[in-house]
Amino acid sequence: MTADDPLTSEVIRLFAKVTDRYTREYEAAAAHHGLTPQQVKALIALDEAPLPMRRVAERLGAEPSNLTGIVDRLQxxxxxxxxxxxxxxxxxxxxxxxxxxxxxxDLRSRLRFASDPLAALNEDQRRDLRDLLQLMTEE
Incomplete structure (x- = not known):
């Protein structure tokens, strides 16, 4: 399987399209609140439950030392x-x-691009998509 394969090319193109639209929506939602995308990610992660700094850093894929500045600004x-x-x-x-x-x-309500299309999928389809994405992102 190579990028020359038509199916692979189509999947790559669709991923790029989804990523571009999601990024634009995410940046617009962040800007509405005067936040950076990283600050939004931290805020949404913390809204689920209080977490130690190390766990938030893991969720964001950031170093704890970098997260300190993000958290300081949010605080x-x-x-x-x-x-x-x-x-x-x-x-x-x-x-x-x-x-x-x-x-x-409010940020979640503004991030409709990601949730609206997923709502069109039934639970089994969402599970399948989740499983495929997890498989693709395993290190």
Whole structure:
């Protein structure tokens, strides 16, 4: 299977189209809130549950040292806060504030390109797509 194969070429073209549209939508949603795409990713990850900095960095594929600046800027805007971990006070958890939760909810509502087409798929199709994407992204 090579890029010269018509099916492979079509799949690559479709991936590029999806990626381009998703990137444009993501950047527009971030800009609406005066955030960078990385700040949006961090905010949405934290909105699910408070997490240690290391886990957020893993989710974003970022180094913890780079994440510190992202989190500092989100904290300065009142969107996230650092909390002590109840079972180990040496660990700081990152969590969204009420303002951060509202911003994350608004951001999700603006990111329709990704969710609308997925809604057209039934649950089995979404599972199949997820499994194929996981297979393609395994390292």
């Amino acid at each position: 300065n805007r009142g969107l996230v806060e650092r909390r002590p971990e109840p079972n180990d006070r040496r660990i700081k958890l990152l969590a969204t504030t009420d303002a951060g939760k509202a911003a994350a909810q």
